[in-house]
Structure formats: C-alpha cells, structure tokens
Amino acid sequence: MKYNFTSGAELLEKCNEFNMSMHEICLEREAELSGLSKEEVREKMRVSLNIMKAATEKAVEEDIKSMGGLIGGEAKKLTKYRGLSRSVCGELMNKAMVAAMGTMEVNASMGLIVAAPTAGSCGILPGAVVTIGKEYGFNDEEMIDALFAASAIGVIITRNATVSGAEGGCQAETGAAAAMASAGVVEMMGGSVEQAIHAASHCLQNVMGLVCDPIAGLVEAPCQGRNAIGVANALISAELCLAGILNIIPFDETVAAMYKVGKSLPMELRETALGGIASTCTGCSLTTKIFG
Amino acid sequence: MAKDYSVFDIVGPNMIGPSSSHTAGAARLGKTASKIAGKPVKEVKFLLHGSFAETYKGHGTDKAIVGGILGFQPDDARIKNSFQLAEEAGVKFEFIKTDLGDSVHPNTVKIEMVLEDGSKSTIMGASIGGGNIKLTEMDGLALDFNGSRSAVVLEIKDIPGAVSFVTGLLAHNNKDIAMMSTNKPARSEYTFVTIETTDKLEADLIDQLRKFEVIAKIIVLDKF
Numbered sequence: 396m397k398y399n400f401t402s403g404a405e406l407l408e409k410c411n412e413f414n415m416s417m418h419e420i421c422l423e424r425e426a427e428l429s430g431l432s433k434e435e436v437r438e439k440m441r442v443s444l445n446i447m448k449a450a451t452e453k454a455v456e457e458d459i460k461s462m463g464g465l466i467g468g469e470a471k472k473l474t475k476y477r478g479l480s481r482s483v484c485g486e487l488m489n490k491a492m493v494a495a496m497g498t499m500e501v502n503a504s505m506g507l508i509v510a511a512p513t514a515g516s517c518g519i520l521p522g523a524v525v526t527i528g529k530e531y532g533f534n535d536e537e538m539i540d541a542l543f544a545a546s547a548i549g550v551i552i553t554r555n556a557t558v559s560g561a562e563g564g565c566q567a568e569t570g571a572a573a574a575m576a577s578a579g580v581v582e583m584m585g586g587s588v589e590q591a592i593h594a595a596s597h598c599l600q601n602v603m604g605l606v607c608d609p610i611a612g613l614v615e616a617p618c619q620g621r622n623a624i625g626v627a628n629a630l631i632s633a634e635l636c637l638a639g640i641l642n643i644i645p646f647d648e649t650v651a652a653m654y655k656v657g658k659s660l661p662m663e664l665r666e667t668a669l670g671g672i673a674s675t676c677t678g679c680s681l682t683t684k685i686f687g
Numbered sequence: 688m689a690k691d692y693s694v695f696d697i698v699g700p701n702m703i704g705p706s707s708s709h710t711a712g713a714a715r716l717g718k719t720a721s722k723i724a725g726k727p728v729k730e731v732k733f734l735l736h737g738s739f740a741e742t743y744k745g746h747g748t749d750k751a752i753v754g755g756i757l758g759f760q761p762d763d764a765r766i767k768n769s770f771q772l773a774e775e776a777g778v779k780f781e782f783i784k785t786d787l788g789d790s791v792h793p794n795t796v797k798i799e800m801v802l803e804d805g806s807k808s809t810i811m812g813a814s815i816g817g818g819n820i821k822l823t824e825m826d827g828l829a830l831d832f833n834g835s836r837s838a839v840v841l842e843i844k845d846i847p848g849a850v851s852f853v854t855g856l857l858a859h860n861n862k863d864i865a866m867m868s869t870n871k872p873a874r875s876e877y878t879f880v881t882i883e884t885t886d887k888l889e890a891d892l893i894d895q896l897r898k899f900e901v902i903a904k905i906i907v908l909d910k911f
Contacts, residue, residue: 399691425694439695446701446762462705463745502704505747505767510818511698514707520698542698549697554690558697559816575697612738613745614705685745 398424403551403592403646410588417588418543440539443509447521450508454497461503463685465615470497487530495522495626499619512549512558515614516572518622520545523576523629533583545579548595556654560607561666563657569625573598576629586637596642596649597632604656606664608671611682617672700818701762708794709746712814717755719911720798720810728756730779730801737793740784753780828879834911836865837887841880842904849901860892
C-alpha cells in the first residue's frame with residue numbers, strides 16, 4: 396500500500412514524502428485499505444464524532460446510574476463546581492474532565508459510545524478533541540481531521556504493541572487513548588507531525604506501568620478516574636509539544652517499552668480484578684455486593 | 688504477521704457500553720445466531736461459560752445478547768430495554784451458568800434456540816475481544832468461523848465426487864475459494880464442508896447447490 400505506515404518513523408517519513416499532515420495520510424491509507432472513497436471514509440468518521448459529542452453531553456444533562464452502581468453523577472458535580480468555585484485546574488481542564496468522565500458514565504450505564512481504542516478508555520479522545528474543538532471554535536471537519544490524526548497513532552500502537560488492558564494493563568488502554576488524543580489535539584492546534592508524534596510519546600511515558608485493576612471486573616472504577624487523568628495527560632503532552640518541548644526517546648522505542656512493561660505485569664494486574672484496587676478489602680466486598 | 692488495522696478498528700466499534708467484549712461482542716453473538724437460525728426465535732437458552740458466566744450481569748451481557756437475538760446491532764440503543772422488548776415479542780429467554788470445558792475461550796456462550804416452526808438450532812461462539820467474535824460450533828458441528836469472509840457450510844452425502852462438484856460449480860462461476868475445510872464425523876454418512884469465499888455467493892448460486900441431491904443442508908454465513 397502506497398500510504399501505509401507501520402511505525403512512527405515511517406509515518407513521519409511518508410508525511411514528508413507526500414507533503415501531507417498526519418490526518419491526510421491516515422485518510423488516504425484508510426481509503427486504500429478499505430476500497431471506499433475518501434468521502435465515504437470521512438462520513439463514517441462523522442458518525443463516530445456525532446456519537447462522541449452526544450456522549451460528552453449526556454451525563455451533564457441526565458441522571459445516570461451505572462450497571463454496577465459504582466459511578467454516576469460525577470460529570471454533573473464537576474460542572475456545578477466549575478460554576479460555583481474557583482477551579483483548581485482551570486475552566487478548560489474542568490470541561491475536558493467533565494467530557495471524559497461523563498462519557499464513561501454513559502458507557503457504564505449501557506449508553507452509546509465509541510470505543511477509542513477501547514470502551515474502558517472511551518472518554519479520553521472525545522474529552523480532548525471535542526473540548527478543545529468547542530473551546531477554540533474548530534468545526535466538525537477539523538475535529539474529524541483530529542480523529543484521523545489520533546487514529547494514525549492508535550493504528551501503530553495496536554500493530555506494534557497492544558491497547559488491551561488484559562494484555563498490557565491500563566497503561567496500554569488509557570495510555571494509548573491519551574497518546575492518540577494528544578496527537579489529534581496537536582494537529583488541530585496547528586502543530587507539526589513531529590510534534591504530534593512526540594506528544595504521543597509523552598503520554599505513554601507519563602503513565603508507563605499503570606495497572607488494570609477494575610473493581611468487580613466492571614468498567615467503572617478506577618477506570619473513570621483514569622479517564623480524567625488520561626485526558627489531562629493528553630492536554631498536558633500536547634501543550635508541551637506545541638511549546639517545543641519534545642521527547643527524548645523516540646515514539647517507536649517508547650511503544651516497544653510500553654509493550655514490554657505490559658507483558659511483564661503479573662496476571663493479577665491485567666484486567667482480572669485479582670490485584671490492585673480490585674483486591675482491596677472494600678473492592679472485594681463491593682464485588683460480593685454486586686454479584687452476590 | 689502484524690495486521691494493518693483499519694482506523695475504525697481503533698476508533699470503534701460504535702457500541703452500547705460498557706464492555707466491547709462482554710457487551711458489543713455478546714450482541715453480535717446473539718444477532719449472528721438468530722440470523723443463522725433463519726426463522727424467528729421463540730425460545731432461547733444461553734449457556735454462559737467462564738467470564739461470561741461470572742460477570743454477565745454487571746456488563747449487561749444478558750441484555751446485549753437478548754437484543755442480538757431480536758436483531759439489534761451492538762450500537763442499537765434498544766439493547767438496554769431488550770428484556771421488555773423480548774417479552775412483548777413473545778420471546779422466552781433463560782440464562783444458565785455452565786462449564787463448557789477447558790478448551791473453550793473464557794467468553795463463550797452456547798445458544799440453544801427453538802424457532803417459530805418448532806425446529807431447533809444451537810450455536811456456540813466466543814467474544815474474542817474488541818467486539819470481535821467467532822463461531823465455534825453449530826448444531827453439534829465444530830467450526831472456526833470469525834466472520835472475516837463470507838462462507839457456506841455444506842452437509843454433503845459421502846459419495847465420491849460430491850465435493851469436487853461443489854468446487855467445480857464455484858470455479859465455473861468464477862468464485863475464489865479463500866479457505867476450505869472438510870470434516871467427517873465418525874460413522875456418519877455425511878461430510879461437512881466449510882468454504883470461505885472472497886466474494887459473497889449470490890442467491891441463485893446457492894439455489895443451484897440446493898438442487899444437488901447429495902447436499903443435505905446448506906448454511907450461508909455472511910461476513911460480520
């Protein structure tokens with residue numbers, strides 16, 4: 396395939412060769428891979444964007460209770476706090492946290508979401524792209540571009556490592572989601588391909604080693620909180636790169652290190668609910684309460 | 688070999704939460720089973736194994752798989768109310784925790800269906816991650832079908848030349864066979880042949896196969 400890329404280095408090389416941005420080359424690649432026209436591929440991504448947008452707002456507008464009952468109402472509380480008090484994180488970060496945590500509430504209550512790259516990390520990409528998009532007045536086409544840029548990073552991580560918590564821990568799931576979101580935000584804000592790839596490196600390194608330990612095995616807690624830290628990770632890393640603070644270790648080496656760390660995590664810390672927060676006294680008694 | 692993923696494998700699937708394996712995959716298993724059964728389902732038992740058996744309630748696996756039986760896609764908002772909708776449609780359902788053995792995937796379900804005309808159909812499958820599924824058994828026959836291509840499963844009377852007739856007909860119609868396997872259960876007079884094709888077989892080609900007397904049964908499996 397003319398536009399295919401299998402690593403960060405190759406992605407940068409192809410972008411330079413064809414004089415394209417990351418989202419342009421990712422769109423060309425997808426058209427080539429699927430046999431669909433570029434317009435058809437964009438339309439599919441538009442459906443995804445619309446689902447993401449709706450999910451970021453739903454938990455602020457409605458009362459939501461999760462299946463397991465461990466989460467619900469967090470997006471509303473954060474929004475209320477933003478209106479009443481001086482925000483510690485600032486308005487923009489608060490909004491991104493609302494979008495990410497709210498999307499996780501929608502997911503946990505059997506609502507419609509886009510797994511990006513997984514359901515357990517579904518708040519991070521919309522939390523970053525939709526929030527920054529709205530804040531700075533980017534239109535849907537520009538947000539769709541950001542989702543394609545994010546996908547380019549996701550394609551590489553999925554190919555060369557993993558995005559599954561069961562395989563690589565939370566660092567793989569929410570780490571990859573943040574890496575994707577960060578690259579999307581950098582491109583949307585006018586950064587270069589190189590800056591976007593470096594932002595993805597920052598994200599993976601910032602949470603390297605993070606374990607996957609869902610209480611009762613449910614996609615609720617501590618998953619929701621890790622989506623909030625994930626969106627913060629994405630925005631912080633984007634800010635660093637846009638300011639010219641690049642990463643010391645190349646993206647591809649970072650991905651390989653993340654995979655190696657993931658594989659060396661014991662089984663208890665990879666989505667089995669046998670370790671970490673899941674195996675605390677309270678975690679275990681919650682499990683008994685939910686499943687009887 | 689490392690796969691070239693589509694962007695929609697990464698940003699996607701679009702799905703009703705909370706879990707791609709336990710919810711989206713379960714919906715796909717239900718939908719695929721009812722589609723293969725071919726007639727409306729009146730009664731269904733879900734034999735849940737492994738992680739499916741342990742955590743199905745908290746993940747909405749039960750609602751998703753009933754929704755699938757009713758024909759809902761993994762992104763259909765009606766999944767949340769599928770129990771009520773099944774009741775209204777007169778579809779009885781039951782969940783049974785079971786142990787299907789050590790050799791099956793942890794997220795496996797055996798779906799036993801009684802159809803509108805009283806006939807029965809049983810499908811076993813697994814949710815293998817990211818909303819992807821595979822079918823492992825159909826009416827007692829072992830399968831390994833992941834839906835990446837269209838396929839037909841043929842129950843063919845065991846006489847010389849029967850299989851070559853089928854492949855000859857496909858060749859004559861310019862159909863590319865991507866994968867083919869045959870399986871003859873002990874003491875059976877029939878051989879089961881699974882043929883995966885690059886392009887979907889048209890209805891008239893399936894009809895031509897049906898006219899061939901030595902073929903007792905044809906099941907068409909669409910790509911999913």
